[in-house]
Amino acid sequence: MIVxxxxxxxxxxxxxxxxxxxxxxxxKCAGIGLSCYYHDVVGDNEERLTGVLKTALARADVLLLSxxxxxxxxxxxxxxxxxVLGRKLYLHEPAKEALTAFFKKRGMEITDNNWKxxxxxxxxxxVENPNGTAPGIIIEDNGKHIILMPGPPNxxxxxxxxxxxxxxxxxxxxxxxxxxxxxxxIGESKAEAMVEDLINAQDNPTIATYAKTGEVHLRVTARAxxxxxxxxxxxxxxxxxxxxxxxxxxxxxxxxxLEKAVVDLLLANHLTVSTVxxxxxxxxxxxxINVPGVSDVFKTGYIxxxxxxxxxxxxxxxxxLEKHGAVSxxxxxxxxxxxxxFTKADVAVAVTGIAGPDGGSEEKPVGLVYIACNVCGRIDIxxxxxxxxxxxxxxxxxxxxxxxxxxxILAYYSEVTFGAKKS
Amino acid sequence: MIVxxxxxxxxxxxxxxxxxxxxxxxxKCAGIGLSCYYHDVVGDNEERLTGVLKTALARADVLLLSxxxxxxxxxxxxxxxxxVLGRKLYLHEPAKEALTAFFKKRGMEITDNNWKxxxxxxxxxxVENPNGTAPGIIIEDNGKHIILMPGPPNxxxxxxxxxxxxxxxxxxxxxxxxxxxxxxxIGESKAEAMVEDLINAQDNPTIATYAKTGEVHLRVTARAxxxxxxxxxxxxxxxxxxxxxxxxxxxxxxxxxLEKAVVDLLLANHLTVSTVxxxxxxxxxxxxINVPGVSDVFKTGYIxxxxxxxxxxxxxxxxxLEKHGAVSxxxxxxxxxxxxxFTKADVAVAVTGIAGPDGGSEEKPVGLVYIACNVCGRIDIxxxxxxxxxxxxxxxxxxxxxxxxxxxILAYYSEVTFGAKKS
Numbered sequence: 145m146i147v148x149x150x151x152x153x154x155x156x157x158x159x160x161x162x163x164x165x166x167x168x169x170x171x172k173c174a175g176i177g178l179s180c181y182y183h184d185v186v187g188d189n190e191e192r193l194t195g196v197l198k199t200a201l202a203r204a205d206v207l208l209l210s211x212x213x214x215x216x217x218x219x220x221x222x223x224x225x226x227x228v229l230g231r232k233l234y235l236h237e238p239a240k241e242a243l244t245a246f247f248k249k250r251g252m253e254i255t256d257n258n259w260k261x262x263x264x265x266x267x268x269x270x271v272e273n274p275n276g277t278a279p280g281i282i283i284e285d286n287g288k289h290i291i292l293m294p295g296p297p298n299x300x301x302x303x304x305x306x307x308x309x310x311x312x313x314x315x316x317x318x319x320x321x322x323x324x325x326x327x328x329x330i331g332e333s334k335a336e337a338m339v340e341d342l343i344n345a346q347d348n349p350t351i352a353t354y355a356k357t358g359e360v361h362l363r364v365t366a367r368a369x370x371x372x373x374x375x376x377x378x379x380x381x382x383x384x385x386x387x388x389x390x391x392x393x394x395x396x397x398x399x400x401x402l403e404k405a406v407v408d409l410l411l412a413n414h415l416t417v418s419t420v421x422x423x424x425x426x427x428x429x430x431x432x433i434n435v436p437g438v439s440d441v442f443k444t445g446y447i448x449x450x451x452x453x454x455x456x457x458x459x460x461x462x463x464x465l466e467k468h469g470a471v472s473x474x475x476x477x478x479x480x481x482x483x484x485x486f487t488k489a490d491v492a493v494a495v496t497g498i499a500g501p502d503g504g505s506e507e508k509p510v511g512l513v514y515i516a517c518n519v520c521g522r523i524d525i526x527x528x529x530x531x532x533x534x535x536x537x538x539x540x541x542x543x544x545x546x547x548x549x550x551x552x553i554l555a556y557y558s559e560v561t562f563g564a565k566k567s
Numbered sequence: 568m569i570v571x572x573x574x575x576x577x578x579x580x581x582x583x584x585x586x587x588x589x590x591x592x593x594x595k596c597a598g599i600g601l602s603c604y605y606h607d608v609v610g611d612n613e614e615r616l617t618g619v620l621k622t623a624l625a626r627a628d629v630l631l632l633s634x635x636x637x638x639x640x641x642x643x644x645x646x647x648x649x650x651v652l653g654r655k656l657y658l659h660e661p662a663k664e665a666l667t668a669f670f671k672k673r674g675m676e677i678t679d680n681n682w683k684x685x686x687x688x689x690x691x692x693x694v695e696n697p698n699g700t701a702p703g704i705i706i707e708d709n710g711k712h713i714i715l716m717p718g719p720p721n722x723x724x725x726x727x728x729x730x731x732x733x734x735x736x737x738x739x740x741x742x743x744x745x746x747x748x749x750x751x752x753i754g755e756s757k758a759e760a761m762v763e764d765l766i767n768a769q770d771n772p773t774i775a776t777y778a779k780t781g782e783v784h785l786r787v788t789a790r791a792x793x794x795x796x797x798x799x800x801x802x803x804x805x806x807x808x809x810x811x812x813x814x815x816x817x818x819x820x821x822x823x824x825l826e827k828a829v830v831d832l833l834l835a836n837h838l839t840v841s842t843v844x845x846x847x848x849x850x851x852x853x854x855x856i857n858v859p860g861v862s863d864v865f866k867t868g869y870i871x872x873x874x875x876x877x878x879x880x881x882x883x884x885x886x887x888l889e890k891h892g893a894v895s896x897x898x899x900x901x902x903x904x905x906x907x908x909f910t911k912a913d914v915a916v917a918v919t920g921i922a923g924p925d926g927g928s929e930e931k932p933v934g935l936v937y938i939a940c941n942v943c944g945r946i947d948i949x950x951x952x953x954x955x956x957x958x959x960x961x962x963x964x965x966x967x968x969x970x971x972x973x974x975x976i977l978a979y980y981s982e983v984t985f986g987a988k989k990s
Contacts, residue, residue, distance in 0.1 A: 157603055159593030160777050163586055166608070170582030180580055181615055183608035185589070192604055199622075298956065354583050419849075419870070425856025426842075426849025429870045433848025434958060436924055444876045447842070447852045447868025449861070457867060501859055533721065535857060 145316060147178040148204035150196060152221045153211040153295055154187045165210045165300055172304065174352070176313055177320035177367055178206065188218045190227075197228045201288055206312065211295030213278035215257040221292055222281060226265040229285050233263040236270055239279050246277055271307045275299045282311060289315065321374035322365040325385045327392045328358060328402055328547040335360040338388055342381070349378050357536075358543025359402060391554055402546045403431045409553050410441040410491065415519075417549075418489035419445040420458060420479045422470065422496040423513065428542045443489040448479070458482030471496050473514055473525050480518035491553065492518040495545050497528075499537045513541045517552040522559070524552045568739060570601040571627035573619060575644045576634040576718055577610045588633045588723055595727065597775070599736055600743035600790060601629065611641045613650075620651045624711055629735065634718030636701035638680040644715055645704060649688040652708050656686040659693055662702050669700055694730045698722045705734060712738065744797035745788040748808045750815045751781060751825055751970040758783040761811055765804070772801050780959075781966025782825060814977055825969045826854045832976050833864040833914065838942075840972075841912035842868040843881060843902045845893065845919040846936065851965045866912040871902070881905030894919050896937055896948050903941035914976065915941040918968050920951075922960045936964045940975040945982070947975045 149169050155161045166183045173180050181203070186196045193212075200207050212221030226233055239262040247254045261278045264270050271280030276299035281292040291308055293300050313319055327335055332355040336343075339362065343351050349366035364381045368374035386393060394405040410417055419429045429445035432438055446457055451470055454460040459482040460475055468474040479494035497513025504510035511530040516523060526548050530540040572592050578584045589606045596603050604626070609619045616635075623630050635644030649656055662685040670677045684701045687693050694703030699722035704715040714731055716723050736742055750758055755778040759766075762785065766774050772789035787804045791797035809816060817828040833840055842852045852868035855861055869880055874893055877883040882905040883898055891897040902917035920936025927933035934953040939946060949971050953963040 156590070157593060157606065158597045159590040159595070162590040163606075167579070167582040167585040170580060172582070174581045181610065181612070182619070183580065183586075183606075185606035187604065189604070196605070298959075421849070421868075423856075424853070425865075426844070426852035426868055426870065429849035430847070430853055430961075433846075433870070433872060434961075436957065439872055442848075442870075442872045444880060445844075445849055445868070445870025445872075447849065447856070447865075447870075449856060449865045449868070453867045534859065538853075538857075 145178050145205045146203070147173050147180050147206040147208055147312075148200040149173075149180060149183040150200060150207060150209045151183070151185045151211055151295075152188060152193060152209060153185075154218070156185050156211070157187045165295065165297060168297070168301065169208050169210070169304065172309065173208070173312075175320075175322045175363065175365065176309065177316065177365060178312065188212055188220060190220055190224050193221065193224045194228055197225060197290075201228075201290075205287070206289045206291065206315075208291050208293070208308075210293045210300055213261065213281075213292060213294050215255075215260055215277065219260075222263070222265065225281075225283065225290055225292060229265065229283060229290065231265040231267065231283070233265055235259075236262055236264040236279075239264060239270055242272065242279065243277055269311075271303060273299055273303055275302055280307065282308075316367075318367055318369045319371055319374060320365060320367050321371055321378065322363050322398075323378050323382060323396060324398050325362040325364065325382060325389070325393055326395045326400070326402070326405075327360045327362065327389050328394050328543070329392050329551060330360065330389070332360050335362070335389075339385070342384070349381055351381065357539050358547060391551070394550060401435075402543065402550075404435045406546050406549050407432060407435040407438050407441060409550060411437075413553065413557070415490040415553070416441050416443045416488075417491040417493070418443045418483045418487040420483045420492065420494040421445070421447050422449055422454070422479075422494075423499040424495045424497075424538050424541050424545070425449060427538055428493065428495060428545050431542055431546065444487045446483065454479060458486070469508065471498050471508055471512060471514060473516075473527065476514035476516035476525055477523060480516040480523060484518045484521070490520055491549065493545055493549055494518075495541050497530075497537065497541055499534045499541075501534060511537050513537070513544070515541065515545045515548050517545075517548045519552045519556040522552070522556050524548060524555070568601055568628045569626070570596050570603050570629040570631055571623040572596075572603060572606040573623060573630060573632045574606070574608045574634055574718075575611060575616060575632060576608075577641075579608050579634070580610045588718065588720060591720070591724065592631050592633070592727065595732065596631070596735075598743070598745045598786065598788065599732065600739065600788065601735065611635055611643060613643055613647050616644065616647045617651055620648060620713075624651075624713075628710070629712045629714065629738075631714050631716070631731075633716045633723055636684065636703075636715060636717050638678075638683055638700065642683075645686070645688065648704075648706065648713055648715060652688065652706060652713065654688040654690065654706070656688055658682075659685055659687040659702075662687060662693055665695065665702065666700055692734075694726060696722055696726055698725055703730065705731075741790055741792045742794055742797060743788060743790050744794055744801065745786050745821075746801050746805060746819060747821050748785040748787065748805065748812070748816055749818050749823070749825070749828075750783045750785065750812050751817050751966070752815050752974060753783065753812070755783050758785070758812075762808070765807070772797075772804055774804065780962050781970060814974070817973060824858075825966065825973075827858045829969050829972050830855060830858040830861050830864060832973060834860075836976065836980070838913040838976065839864055839866045839911075840914040840916070841866045841906045841910040843906045843915065843917040844868070844870050845872055845877070845902075845917075846922040847918045847920075847961050847964050847968070848872060850961055851916065851918060851968050854965055854969065867910045869906065877902060881909070892931065894921050894931055894935060894937060896939075896950065899937035899939035899948055900946060903939040903946060907941045907944070913943055914972065916968055916972055917941075918964050920960065920964055922957045922964075924957060934960050936960070936967070938964065938968045938971050940968075940971045942975045942979040945975070945979050947971060947978070 269282040283290040354361040366374040366377040448454045460478040480492040483492035500510035692705040706713040777784040789797040789800040871877045883901040903915040906915035923933035
């Protein structure tokens, strides 16, 4: 089945907001085996939206629309879609009740324009929207499926996951099931080369690679009669990937991020953590702290951007700074030593680098970053050379730091368990 | 003139990357007075790209394409566009030389597939790409303008600013000139209401509002024979907006961000700064440190996520934490007092809040955040109630903190200069 993603809204059209909905829907559709050939963006304009709908109906089976379902005069996606399909709108009582309840719960007065949102095209399936006022709508017409969803991502995403995705799955013979293997510490091209033979020989399941900053995701997708059968098809591939990538795999669960994997590893081993950042200036701590429940492991984060604060707070030696410079293996090492000593955290991680645009030299170019990780006294240091602008260098540094934390903790336990502990 | 934005690439189509190019180009086009009615995304597929190009040629004057100019077999934007317009490709000597120089400068061997990038359609204008290997191409055909640009944003953005925008400006009668007035500390709907009369009465110049997290941008755009004339048209509007929004305007320069405005204010007043963060976990420091040159003002950042670290590092009193809780005015106040005392920074800013999803209560719901700013002993505290998920609450908190820093520094100097200093 072919899907087309249509985003309606002047804000996207004028570049006021980035179209994250389209990327989200496209990735989800790919995950359940739908082919997508086009995305369209069109403003809140009846004539132009009508044209886009007609074109899409001629070339796709499923139209996924977002935006333009709200209470204002500008919002006309539903009215336009109903017009194209020759359907009248009527007041949908359960939608009206849901709307009333939504406002009542928040202690807000309903203004008259809101009732428009409870009007739905004849013969459509109304989809609940617990996070907003406009319900979603599914219209089946001549073998085509026209699906209208609200534009705000915090309404669209849960509606898609809870209602639209199961509906789309139900349209397909059998089911599509995906599992993602997430990898860190290996570059994109190397990871691709490591699975090239599997990709070339693929049939069912298929394997796709997705490069993210400092990570590679491998998605294994199987089509089968039911989920049990699909899982059975996927299982040997996951096993094969585990054999090939080993400890570089940080999760096989879709919802687990790299920072969550690190926090989970800390929690599982009852380890506390402190961060010390120079060029990343708090971004590493910020990513860790985006994991709910991190408070059980996070001790303290320091942003020691100046040499003075590196000396004063972490006890980095003046001589080390003078001899090797702030961006050096020696300083990174003293930073994590100091952080462990002063915060009494089991794990300390330090980042020092040149994010640019200034401050680079021939010997130490922009993008040179040292990351150190201290796990109960065992210290690993990594030298990285990143490309891109200031923000890109900083983002890459954060991903590399999370990756090193994982590696260091795993190495510490494998040595503690299987061998002599490194001094 | 009507522009259509066409993004070519399987990565965007499959949702692997978000289409930031389209948002960037759309905003820039709006800024120079071009109307945009559609964006399209299509994969690296000759047949489908041909269809998109034909449709766009029938409804727009300018086609802005990005992506698909690279060296691989997949990259076929140029070949497809040339085919649609009935033009042959030839080897463009200057482009070949630029390609050779690009590789030589980086000490890299040129592989044969790269030469493809120096092939250009007959009669086209070749646009230099100092940041990559594929040049841009402008084709003028039957009054239409087909513009091909590389996909990577770090190549596309400078090419658009340096070459394509001047070209687009040259196509229009007279010129379009915009100036942006950036506002913080006032909500979107209030800001809109404050300029509603101007927007309703607008002709030339026009005024448009853009809501960002914690900020509102007002863009004043004039059309005139030359830049001098346009600036003259804009001037009284900027003056009027300054009168209406006063100190809430943090800049009238396009490239100045809120964090840069704050850093500039610190630099201008020779003030140092330290940050103390709980729920934002380093995001505030990270935004300040994204400003090149911040090292002259930034002393230290602390991430005191736990109560223990608030007490140990900042000297927050146990009794205050017990009586009022970590998310309270009292704790925020003691955090900035402690930060100023221990780091000797002139300005200290603290954020403590409930980012969710857990930890909220009826009395203190998710989204409740206290921000305190201490300027040389003068302390301001702000209570905020944000909505959205954990990340959204944290982003809103950071913007509000930057906004409060500005307000507090300005208030400190106005009191120091004009009145008694608050104790």
